[in-house]
Amino acid sequence: MKLSAITLDCPDPPALAAFYQQATGLETHPKSNADFAGLERPDGILIGFQRVDDHRAPSWPDQTVPQQLHLCFEVEDDLDEAEARLLELGAGKPDHQPHEGRWRVLTDPAGHPFCIVRADRGE
Incomplete structure (x- = not known):
């Protein structure tokens, strides 16, 4: 499969x-x-x-409307730069950020949560 x-x-x-x-x-x-x-x-x-x-858009982190799944993307850029670019494209940023230094939780224009994480370069 x-x-x-x-x-x-x-x-x-x-x-x-x-x-x-x-x-x-x-x-x-x-x-x-x-x-x-x-x-x-x-x-x-x-x-x-x-x-x-x-x-109905997911209500992350509240589970009134569960997220059911989320996508994760590695970014080559600095997390702050990648976040700023995605926000300019129409992403949202929930207030709740469980590990903001390691990854960021954003929402797409339809409300689905997704994460960006810095690509591991073996550092």
């Missing part, structure tokens, strides 16, 4: 795909449309975004 895709529910798949495309530089899947959009990684894994009517 091989992982082929990770898909997030959202109200606007093209908009969320555009946010993650700008954040990661991944290529947009050629069959993306208004109901399902995707980004392709070079290793073949697809990050997908599917339209869900009445989508």
